[in-house]
Amino acid sequence: MEKLKYALFTGCTAKESTPEQLMSTYAVAEKLGIELIELSEASCCGASHLQDYDDFLSLVLNARNICYAESRGLTMVTICNTCQLNTAMTKHRLDNDAKLKARVNEKLAEVGLEYKGESEITHFIYAIIDDFGLDKIKEMVVKPLSQFNIAPFYGCHNIRPSELAGGDNPYNPTSLDDLIIACGGDNVDYDEKNKCCGFHAELQSPHTAARLTGKALMGALDQDADWMVTPCPLCHLKLDTQYDHASKAVGRDVKMPVLHMQQMLGLALGCTSDELGLKHHLSDVTFI
Amino acid sequence: MTSITTQTITFKVFRFNTETDYLPAYKEYQMEVTSEEVVLDILNRIKWEFDGSFSYRRSCRHGICGACAVKVNGKGVLACKERMNDIIELFGNELTIEPVSLKRAVKDMIVDKADFWEKHDAVKPYLVADIDEHPEQESLVTPEQAEALLEADLCIQCGLCHYSCPAIEENDEFFGPAAFAAAYRFNADVRDEGTKERLDVVNQMGAGVWDCVKCFECAEVCPKEVNPIEKITKLHNQVFEYGRAPNNVAVRHAVGFAHSIKKHGLLDEGELVRYSEGNLGVLKHVPVAIQMYKKGKIVLPWNMPKSDKLDEIKKLVKISSTVKF
Numbered sequence: 001m002e003k004l005k006y007a008l009f010t011g012c013t014a015k016e017s018t019p020e021q022l023m024s025t026y027a028v029a030e031k032l033g034i035e036l037i038e039l040s041e042a043s044c045c046g047a048s049h050l051q052d053y054d055d056f057l058s059l060v061l062n063a064r065n066i067c068y069a070e071s072r073g074l075t076m077v078t079i080c081n082t083c084q085l086n087t088a089m090t091k092h093r094l095d096n097d098a099k100l101k102a103r104v105n106e107k108l109a110e111v112g113l114e115y116k117g118e119s120e121i122t123h124f125i126y127a128i129i130d131d132f133g134l135d136k137i138k139e140m141v142v143k144p145l146s147q148f149n150i151a152p153f154y155g156c157h158n159i160r161p162s163e164l165a166g167g168d169n170p171y172n173p174t175s176l177d178d179l180i181i182a183c184g185g186d187n188v189d190y191d192e193k194n195k196c197c198g199f200h201a202e203l204q205s206p207h208t209a210a211r212l213t214g215k216a217l218m219g220a221l222d223q224d225a226d227w228m229v230t231p232c233p234l235c236h237l238k239l240d241t242q243y244d245h246a247s248k249a250v251g252r253d254v255k256m257p258v259l260h261m262q263q264m265l266g267l268a269l270g271c272t273s274d275e276l277g278l279k280h281h282l283s284d285v286t287f288i
Numbered sequence: 289m290t291s292i293t294t295q296t297i298t299f300k301v302f303r304f305n306t307e308t309d310y311l312p313a314y315k316e317y318q319m320e321v322t323s324e325e326v327v328l329d330i331l332n333r334i335k336w337e338f339d340g341s342f343s344y345r346r347s348c349r350h351g352i353c354g355a356c357a358v359k360v361n362g363k364g365v366l367a368c369k370e371r372m373n374d375i376i377e378l379f380g381n382e383l384t385i386e387p388v389s390l391k392r393a394v395k396d397m398i399v400d401k402a403d404f405w406e407k408h409d410a411v412k413p414y415l416v417a418d419i420d421e422h423p424e425q426e427s428l429v430t431p432e433q434a435e436a437l438l439e440a441d442l443c444i445q446c447g448l449c450h451y452s453c454p455a456i457e458e459n460d461e462f463f464g465p466a467a468f469a470a471a472y473r474f475n476a477d478v479r480d481e482g483t484k485e486r487l488d489v490v491n492q493m494g495a496g497v498w499d500c501v502k503c504f505e506c507a508e509v510c511p512k513e514v515n516p517i518e519k520i521t522k523l524h525n526q527v528f529e530y531g532r533a534p535n536n537v538a539v540r541h542a543v544g545f546a547h548s549i550k551k552h553g554l555l556d557e558g559e560l561v562r563y564s565e566g567n568l569g570v571l572k573h574v575p576v577a578i579q580m581y582k583k584g585k586i587v588l589p590w591n592m593p594k595s596d597k598l599d600e601i602k603k604l605v606k607i608s609s610t611v612k613f
Contacts (some may be wrong), residue, residue: 011556015554015584015593016554016555016587017585017587019584043601044549044554045547045556046549047555050542050549054609055521056608057609061604064601085504107604107608113600130334133336134414156505157504160503160508161504169378170508171378180349195503196454196501196503196505198454198501199414200501201502203537203561204414204501204541205455205459205494205501207458208459208462209453210497212458213345241579244575244576244604248469281583
C-alpha cells in the first residue's frame with residue numbers, strides 16, 4: 001500500500017493545554033508509517049464561538065486553513081472534534097453556496113489565496129479506521145490492552161450533525177469501540193458515551209457544564225470502566241481537569257483516568273509512556 | 289418490489305401512571321414485526337393486542353401534527369415517521385421505548401409539555417406589527433425574503449429537540465432549541481417589528497442562547513430538519529448586529545476569539561479565560577490552572593506559539609470583520 005500522507009491541522013489545544021495529544025499523534029503516526037505534514041500557517045478554527053460573534057470572519061479563516069491543505073494537494077486531518085466540525089461545516093457551506101464562496105474568495109484573494117474545495121477533511125480516528133484499516137492495526141498490536149475495561153467517549157462534534165460527520169451513527173456510534181477492540185481492550189457500553197461533556201458552556205454556564213461532565217464520568221464508572229478514552233482534546237480537558245467541579249455537581253467522586261485515543265493506540269502499539277506524554281494528565285494514568 | 293420480511297422483536301416499554309403507580313416500570317412485549325411497519329404501528333399493537341390502557345399521543349400519522357414523539361433506545365423519533373427496519377438495523381432486536389422526557393411522564397408515553405409551551409410563549413412566536421384592520425393591499429413577501437427564514441417555519445412543535453437538549457435537562461430556565469428557532473423565525477420575517485424585544489429575551493444569561501452547549505442534538509433529532517442550532521447561531525449574530533450584546537462573560541468569550549486570532553493566529557487559552565471572566569472572575573480558575581501548570585499544560589504568555597504567515601491572518605481579520613463589539 002502507498003504510504004498515507006495527510007496535512008495535519010493540529011488546532012490550538014494540542015499546542016497548549018494538551019501537549020500529550022500532539023506528541024502521541026506523532027508517535028502513533030510514526031509507528032503506523034503515516035506521514036503528517038503540519039499546517040503551520042493554520043489559525044484557530046474559532047471553536048464554535050467565533051461564529052456567534054462574526055460568522056463571516058469565521059468562514060474566511062477556516063477557508064484559509066483549508067487552502068493550505070489544498071496547496072499541498074493533501075486531505076486535511078484534524079485531531080480535535082471541534083476543529084473537525086468547524087472546518088467540515090465551512091467546506092460544506094462554501095461547496096454548496098457559490099455566492100458565499102465568491103464572497104469568501106474575494107477576501108482570500110487579498111492575501112493571494114483561493115478556496116477551491118479540493119481537499120477532503122477527516123478526523124484522525126477515521127483516517128486510522130477507514131484509510132489505514134483496523135485489521136492492520138490488530139496485526140501491529142504488541143501490547144494488547146486486554147486487562148482493561150475502556151469506556152469510549154465520542155464527543156459531540158465528531159458524530160453530530162451526522163451529515164457532516166465521518167460515518168458513525170450518532171445514536172449508536174461504533175468507531176471508537178472498534179478501535180478499543182482492535183487494541184485488545186474491552187469496550188464498555190454506557191448511556192453517556194455519545195453525549196455532551198459540557199466543554200463549550202464551561203465559562204457561561206458552569207453548573208450545566210459540570211453536571212454533564214459528572215454524568216459522563218459517573219456513567220463510565222458505574223459500568224466498571226478502568227479508564228475512559230476520547231478522540232477530542234476539548235472533551236479530554238473537561239473530563240481530566242474539571243473533575244472537582246464535576247464531582248461537586250453530581251455529589252460523588254467521579255475522578256477517573258482519561259486518555260486520548262492516540263495514547264490508547266500508542267500503548268497497544270508499544271510506544272513508551274514518555275512518547276505518549278502520560279505525565280501530562282491530572283488524573284493518575286501511570287498504572288496503565 | 290422488495291418482499292415483506294418479518295422478525296421477532298422484544299420491546300421494553302416504559303409504563304407509568306402518575307395517578308396510581310408509586311414507581312415506573314418497564315414491561316416486555318414480544319411481537320413479530322414486519323419490514324413495512326413504523327414505530328406508531330408498534331404503539332398501536334401494544335394497545336390493541338396487549339394492554340388497552342397503554343397511553344400515547346397520536347393524531348395525523350403523517351409527520352405534521354408533532355404529537356407522537358417518543359424515544360427508542362435513546363433516539364428521539366416521530367413514531368409515525370420512523371421505520372422499524374431502520375431502527376432494527378441500528379439497534380438490533382431488543383428495543384426500549386420511552387417517553388421523550390422521563391421526569392415529565394404523566395402516563396406511559398404521554399408527557400407534560402407545559403415547560404415547552406411556556407418557553408415557546410416567552411419568545412413571542414407571532415408577528416409583532418401594527419396591522420391595518422382594513423388594508424388596501426397585501427403585505428407581500430418575496431421568495432428571497434421567505435428564504436431568510438431558513439425553513440424555521442417548518443417546526444411542528446413536536447418537542448423532540450427540546451427534550452433531547454442536555455442544557456434543558458440541567459437548567460430549568462433555558463429556553464431551548466425549539467423556542468430559539470421560533471424566535472429566529474419571526475425575527476427573520478420582513479413584516480415583523482419585534483426583533484429587539486425578542487433579542488432582549490433570548491439574550492439573557494441562564495435562559496438565553498449563551499447557555500447552549502453546542503452539542504448538535506437538536507440538529508440531529510429534528511424530524512423536519514429545522515436545524516435549530518443554526519438559528520441559535522443566527523440569534524447570537526443578531527444580538528451583535530443590533531448592538532444588544534451585554535458586556536458579560538459569555539459575550540466576551542465569543543469576542544475573545546477574534547482578539548486572540550488577530551494577535552497570535554492561534555487561540556491564547558489562558559488569555560481567553562482572563563478576558564472572558566475579567567481580572568477578578570479569573571481567580572476562581574486559579575486552583576485548576578496551578579494543577580495544570582504543574583503537569584505542563586499551561587503555556588505562559590511569552591511562550592505563546594504563533595501561526596506562520598501571521599500577517600496574512602491579521603489582514604484577513606481586518607478586511608473580513610463584519611461586526612464590532
